[in-house]
Amino acid sequence: EIVMTQSPVTLSVSPGERATLSCRASQSVSNNLAWYQQNPGQAPRLLIYGVSVRATGIPARFSGSGSGTEFTLTISSLQSEDFAVYYCQQYNNWPLTFGGGTKVEIK
Amino acid sequence: EVQLVESGGGLVKPGGSLRLSCAASGFTFSSYMMNWVRQAPGKGLEWVSFIGTSSSYIYYADSVKGRFTISRDNAKDSLYLQMNSLRAEDTAIYYCARDRSLRGGYSYGYDYWGQGTLVTVSP
Numbered sequence: 001e002i003v004m005t006q007s008p009v010t011l012s013v014s015p016g017e018r019a020t021l022s023c024r025a026s027q028s029v030s031n032n033l034a035w036y037q038q039n040p041g042q043a044p045r046l047l048i049y050g051v052s053v054r055a056t057g058i059p060a061r062f063s064g065s066g067s068g069t070e071f072t073l074t075i076s077s078l079q080s081e082d083f084a085v086y087y088c089q090q091y092n093n094w095p096l097t098f099g100g101g102t103k104v105e106i107k
Numbered sequence: 108e109v110q111l112v113e114s115g116g117g118l119v120k121p122g123g124s125l126r127l128s129c130a131a132s133g134f135t136f137s138s139y140m141m142n143w144v145r146q147a148p149g150k151g152l153e154w155v156s157f158i159g160t161s162s163s164y165i166y167y168a169d170s171v172k173g174r175f176t177i178s179r180d181n182a183k184d185s186l187y188l189q190m191n192s193l194r195a196e197d198t199a200i201y202y203c204a205r206d207r208s209l210r211g212g213y214s215y216g217y218d219y220w221g222q223g224t225l226v227t228v229s230p
Binding site: 046098 | 144151152153154157166168169202207213214215216217218220221222223
């Protein structure tokens with residue numbers, strides 16, 4: 001099983017600032033990596049797939065990068081609705097696995 | 108508009124059974140692979156099971172293999188999860204999620220999610 005490790009667990013950022021979230025895979029997942037956002041009490045929402053492709057309707061302030069085992073989600077200028085929990089997921093190998101999540105909170 | 112609506116959750120005793128349903132609308136259900144994903148209270152996401160368009164491909168997480176059965180009825184635009192021998196650690200919100208993949212047996216992440224149904228396993 002591929003283990004996905006996200007860091008940090010919690011990220012405190014001021015509105016308008018940049019946030020950088022990391023995700024590491026225990027072995028290569030090629031470019032089969034997605035990011036999801038989850039607000040409290042809501043279902044997750046797909047943000048990014050294929051490492052860097054924004055899903056339909058996702059603002060350009062969200063960007064993804066990386067390859068192999070190291071990946072990054074960047075939110076260029078945090079808006080109020082961006083304070084949430086973010087999960088990475090690999091879909092290169094069964095079983096599909098998620099990272100433990102990064103909570104982005106208001107500083 | 109794509110909609111996924113789960114139902115069937117509730118309180119069940121350890122060792123009991125429950126059947127979850129997911130009603131799909133707004134897209135051609137038979138063309139998409141589907142998944143169940145769960146989230147224990149205050150915890151992260153865990154993939155549970157995957158089913159291909161014609162049920163040819165079915166996969167389970169080790170944690171539920173042998174106890175849970177995924178199925179679908181394309182004529183009714185519905186996805187199901189039969190859960191037997193339930194344990195306290197199965198307590199979670201269960202989401203159905205549409206897969207982006209159009210390639211048999213492969214998953215490419217989930218582009219639509221339902222709002223989830225809560226399953227509580229407790230004496």
